[in-house]
Amino acid sequence: MELTLSDDQQFFCDTTRRFLATECPIAQVRALASADAGFEPGYWRQGGELGWTSLLVPESAGGGSVSGSGVIDLTIVADAFGRHVAPGPLLPTNVVAATLGRDGSGAHADVLAGLLAGDTVATWCGAEHALGEGATRATRTADGYRLSGVSTPVEAAAQSQSFLVTARLDDKDPAEGGLGPLVQFLLPAGSDGVTVEPLASLDVVRRFARVEFADVRVPASAVVAGDAPVADDVEQQLLHALVIQAATLVGAAERVFEFTVEWAFDRYSFGRPLASYQALKHRFADMKMWLEASHALTSALAREIQDGAEGVHETASVTKAYVGHHLTELLHDCIQMHGGIGLTTDHDLHLYLRRVVTERSSFGTPADHRRRVAVLAAGAAA
Amino acid sequence: MSAASPAADGAMESVESFVARAEAWLPDHLPLADTTRMENGFGSDEEELANVARMRATQRTLYDAGFAGICFPAEYGGLGLTLAHQKAFDEVSAPYDMPTLINIPTFVPCGAVLLEFGTEEQKRRHIPAMLRGEELWMQFLSEPSGGSDVAGAMTTAVRDGDEWVVNGSKVWTTGAWWSDYGLCLLRTNWEVPKHRGLSVFIIKIRQPDIEVQRIEMINGSREFCQEFMTDLRISDRDRVGDVDDGWTVGRRWMFHERIAMGGGSPYTSGKPPSHGAGATGRDHLLELARETGQLDDPLALDLVGEARTLRRAASELSARVGEGIVAGAMPDTAAAIGRLMSGVVNERIRTIGADLAGSSVVAWADDDPAALFGVEFLMRQSGSIAGGTLEMARNNISERVLGMPRERTLDKDVPFRDVPKGPPAAGGETR
Ligand SMILES: Cc1cc2nc3c(=O)[nH]c(=O)nc-3n(C[C@H](O)[C@H](O)[C@H](O)COP(=O)(O)OP(=O)(O)OC[C@H]3O[C@@H](n4cnc5c(N)ncnc54)[C@H](O)[C@@H]3O)c2cc1C
């Protein structure tokens, strides 16, 4: 997160953290582990009132940010979500809301209003296309489209009222593979031909599912136009997903680092605190370095997305590659510093580890993004 | 022609105006940097001396045009501008052949230390000369008995009226053979605990009572030097800070060095050509992968991407730490975080270079795109030892940033004379 926040941002940060600490303390997170949805509608509605889903949406479309830099403000929320391993579909709802907010046609204004208020939830079935691996296909029909394919894992699919689906149009010459441009639809949950199959997942309070589209009839009115070409929209969605992930990782890792440092002072072996052993102190120094570098990259990424900087795609992949890898190392190191207790579910560490690994391994692993960095750079230099 | 046109009413020139002037001036006055040269390039002595002479001249050109010493006070020849001016200037000057070798250690730590502790006379004597490229400075810190334990210096200065008589040796000094002055940490009292018996002096390097010996490094460079000082007399006017209070100076000296190593000092200007750190600069590893036909190999892409990731992380981290310290959001000691990062990243990137270069690391033709990646790999540790080792940086972070207990030492509260300085003498036992 940014080293210095404006007064408004600081207030927003404090409010968000205080709300999560009181409304959803770790004991509640543990209790929600066995609940179907992983979060309660009332909690999410309050989050909507606090602005969790409005930050990427322009005021003209009903949204608004704290500082005028919505992406940076959203990293404040995501950081707090990491610190508190908070439940709730922060990432997919914001990605969808941002997309609908960019769609100047107002065709989906009612859905957007529900998302902004926290009354409803939506999810994003399109990350595969953003990473160049999408397999959903759409064919034009007389009154719209037919949609087929699979998207997985999709966060909060079973809890969502709408799905933002990206598909590739099948309207080119079959001899050339039949591949046309990307198109996006907003589908109501429960549309005919859509099946949502819940999956087992690592995070205790976030639910994921496999979503299958079997010959789904999509009316033309479901198309999400946007002002920019759909491919740009899809890239923007990935950028938003990656910056939310990075900030969540930083928040979670920083919290774990804090209580692990405390533990190192409190835990004695051979008559000395663990914090006095150089072998361990040096590991803490490395962790501090990873953490500060991750903060620095996440801030840089948020600023570049906000400003629409050239090169932002490389920055996004650099950030995911670094933060995803090193903060997972940090979590594992903190477990090591805790000894046996670190491997148990009695300790909170595992809740954080689950959150961190979830972010690390979705929307591209660190290795995927390292290769992406090289490909982008090779393309730029060619 | 002079491009200098500071605001006439005495108000500080805006960053935008300063950068605009620099952008207009640079293309006509400085050549572009030669980015084909790898770091730690080495040549003959003649080439090195020519390089140094060219750097001095470039520094003078910058000075005359009003672009030198951006954050140094105006009364000592600087511009008295802000870190923001310096950072912006670093960006626009990055493609040019900037005299970056003068940055460390002449401007930082030496110039920075003089600014903080020098007498008015010392500052006026030396800082403008540094900014004009007339004085190149080196750090005389390390000694054969151990560089990490900086305060354990044994090279001694004994007072004789208005003069001091110095005996002993400093070592691992980069570039002493072509430099003018050394900022030197000396022991002035053996009867008090080690930190309380040190003083700092300015030493003129090229003079009869100092013998400078060259030491060859793994990459063939002969920049490393050892200096032997025998009955060298220096004036008390050249003492920086109080007698026996050299550690107060020394601590700030280390701070300035660390923050400069991490790239966050206000006193450096211009940055060395970056290799794949971001949009500017060449990425030697990407080029190597391309020239050796490895761009369709997922493992090679992973390595190239990792190197770019690490460089970018290091540069964003150093910016954060630099800003954090200036804004008071981080303690000065956080400079060690940037220092650690630069070392760790450098090590990994050299290993990646060796992996991408394959067997060319072992033997190569002159026109081999992988030539020198092997030598670079052999030199991998240089950035992890120079400027204080990574272990010392880790000690600093854990103890001074995280507040963990200090390591126990045997030199506390004991007169330095009685501190163990080597294994106990063999008491007749055979080994
Ligand atoms: C899967 C598993 C099975 C086990 N089975 C058994 C069993 O059957 N019977 C049994 O009695 N125990 C068992 N244990 C416990 C195991 O032996 C201890 O967890 C282990 O000895 C570490 O002790 P601790 O957990 O108290 O960690 P601590 O001793 O508190 O150590 C915490 C951290 O500090 C480090 N540390 C501590 N002291 C120092 C030092 N002086 N220098 C450097 N680092 C230090 C440790 O390496 C560790 O990283 C098991 C543990 C596990 C994980």
Ligand SMILES: Cc1cc2nc3c(=O)[nH]c(=O)nc-3n(C[C@H](O)[C@H](O)[C@H](O)COP(=O)(O)OP(=O)(O)OC[C@H]3O[C@@H](n4cnc5c(N)ncnc54)[C@H](O)[C@@H]3O)c2cc1C
């Ligand atoms: C390229 C280069 C340029 C240099 N330029 C200069 C220069 O211009 N002027 C100058 O004065 N010096 C210079 N140096 C010297 C440099 O500052 C020293 O090499 C460095 O401080 C380490 O000191 P040492 O070599 O004596 O190693 P030692 O201090 O003997 O250390 C040996 C090893 O022990 C470790 N170690 C020592 N003490 C501790 C401890 N308390 N805890 C944990 N680990 C410890 C070290 O990290 C190191 O790994 C340069 C070095 C290099 C490589």
